[in-house]
Amino acid sequence: MKKIWTILAIAAVSTLMAADGEAVYKSKCFSCHGDKAAKAALNKSQIIAGWDQAKIIASIQGYKNGEGGPMKGVMKPIASGLSEDDLKAVAATISSFK
DSSP states (O other): OOHHHHHHHHHHHHHSOOHHHHHHHHIHHHHHHOGGGOOOOOSSSSOTTOOHHHHHHHHHHHHHHHHHSTTTTHHHHHHTTOOHHHHHHHHHHHHHHH
């Protein structure tokens, strides 16, 4: 019985600690990309609303590596601050915007 409670407790803590894509978006992305990622950041980026998750992840990983278009200087520190869980969560959130 203790094993079951231990497993349930671990599962509950893991769920609570899972990255919240909406919160990551609001704290890291919203100020430039706007509500539901519907604007070009600083009038230089593409509108990212509706991009699929793989494209978003690849783009952010590129920024982490110092690659990318005209926004790479702005995006590198933001992208570098995202954990893998944050990256996956925010990618799922952005891809849900239509």
